Amino acid sequence: MTKILVTGGVGFIGSHTVVELMQAGYEPIIIDNLSNSSINVLDGIEKITGKRPFFAQVDCRDKTAIDQVLKQQGPIKAIIHFAASKAVGESVEKPLLYYRNNLVSLLNLLELMQENSIQHLVFSSSCTVYGQPEVLPVTESAPIQPALSPYGNTKQICEEIITDTAYADKNIHAILLRYFNPIGAHPSAEIGELPIGVPQNLIPYVTQTAAGIREQLKVFGNDYNTPDGYCIRDYINVTDLAKAHVVAVQRLTEEKQKQSVEVFNIGTGRGLSVLEIINAFEKVTGQKLNYAVVGRREGDIEQVWADPTFANTELGWKAEKGIEETLLSAWKWQEKLKSKV
Numbered sequence: 647m648t649k650i651l652v653t654g655g656v657g658f659i660g661s662h663t664v665v666e667l668m669q670a671g672y673e674p675i676i677i678d679n680l681s682n683s684s685i686n687v688l689d690g691i692e693k694i695t696g697k698r699p700f701f702a703q704v705d706c707r708d709k710t711a712i713d714q715v716l717k718q719q720g721p722i723k724a725i726i727h728f729a730a731s732k733a734v735g736e737s738v739e740k741p742l743l744y745y746r747n748n749l750v751s752l753l754n755l756l757e758l759m760q761e762n763s764i765q766h767l768v769f770s771s772s773c774t775v776y777g778q779p780e781v782l783p784v785t786e787s788a789p790i791q792p793a794l795s796p797y798g799n800t801k802q803i804c805e806e807i808i809t810d811t812a813y814a815d816k817n818i819h820a821i822l823l824r825y826f827n828p829i830g831a832h833p834s835a836e837i838g839e840l841p842i843g844v845p846q847n848l849i850p851y852v853t854q855t856a857a858g859i860r861e862q863l864k865v866f867g868n869d870y871n872t873p874d875g876y877c878i879r880d881y882i883n884v885t886d887l888a889k890a891h892v893v894a895v896q897r898l899t900e901e902k903q904k905q906s907v908e909v910f911n912i913g914t915g916r917g918l919s920v921l922e923i924i925n926a927f928e929k930v931t932g933q934k935l936n937y938a939v940v941g942r943r944e945g946d947i948e949q950v951w952a953d954p955t956f957a958n959t960e961l962g963w964k965a966e967k968g969i970e971e972t973l974l975s976a977w978k979w980q981e982k983l984k985s986k987v
């Protein structure tokens with residue numbers, strides 16, 4: 647079976663990707679430092695797939711430890727690199743943590759790819775690289791804007807590091823996936839998002855408020871220059887997103903890519919406002935959400951949604967799940983978490 651190293655493989659997007667990889671016949675080799683994830687996620691993966699994937703608690707800043715896994719578990723055909731710090735606000739407070747973690751991890755992996763003759767890399771990038779695009783929907787050729795946070799900057803720098811490395815070393819091929827806003831949970835409700843502490847992102851805050859864990863959702867601003875005044879995002883189902891990684895691995899390993907580094911927007915192509923999300927959540931779950939509009943959040947983009955045409959045509963990938971199904975999956979997961987406590 648083809649082995650794929652998955653860094654951050656028990657995290658939110660990583661765990662869903664591990665499931666999709668296994669269901670597509672790959673053997674994921676997971677490394678994760680468990681800094682923002684739980685080992686129990688492996689139980690959920692096993693329930694869904696019937697198999698427990700290999701796991702090692704390894705921090706990607708530790709090159710020797712990754713190398714040991716590569717040597718013991720190899721040959722590895724490709725790497726999917728999720729492991730990174732991702733909280734925008736925290737990155738402003740602790741920039742060095744973010745630069746060290748996100749950049750050193752990538753440097754280690756790229757050096758190890760060269761040292762172990764691993765040619766293929768799929769990298770988790772973000773629509774944050776576009777900032778507030780002038781043209782919507784945003785395509786991959788839109789200009790990269792100055793980052794608004796150290797987190798966003800690490801994504802830009804990582805894209806550049808990968809591009810420079812692949813330019814210099816013709817053996818290295820990479821696909822950069824620019825995610826829009828990943829939400830939802832596996833339809834089985836065996837795995838989902840596990841925010842530690844107070845959630846910073848919209849959907850976990852919504853589900854925790856509906857579940858009574860948080861008193862009230864604060865909606866950050868309704869005075870934006872959008873049809874209803876609320877911010878607009880492109881919310882992508884995490885299972886759909888996970889599948890994009892499988893097709894990216896297939897494209898790389900079957901040597902179908904047309905350039906050594908390719909970039910794809912992974913979004914639905916549909917922008918929804920925060921109010922539309924709240925209304926859809928209330929409708930589909932029957933829960934009344936306690937929310938109040940407060941001031942804008944610093945650093946928020948007014949509106950962004952993807953033009954996913956390139957991923958649709960070149961990658962053969964398309965978002966399949968609608969927002970209601972996706973919000974319902976997030977709610978089912980929240981209810982399951984509650985019943986475990």
Ligand code: UD1
Nearest residue numbers: 732733734772773774846847848851864865866877946947
């Ligand atoms: C941002 C980044 C994304 C990054 C993510 C990580 C952009 C466009 N996106 O997502 O790349 O991966 O952070 O955290 O830069 N909201 C509320 N109340 C809340 C929480 C959120 O009203 O309690 C609103 C926000 O103002 C925003 C929307 O919900 O309009 C989505 O916010 P969030 O889920 O935090 O994601 P982004 O900020 O879009």
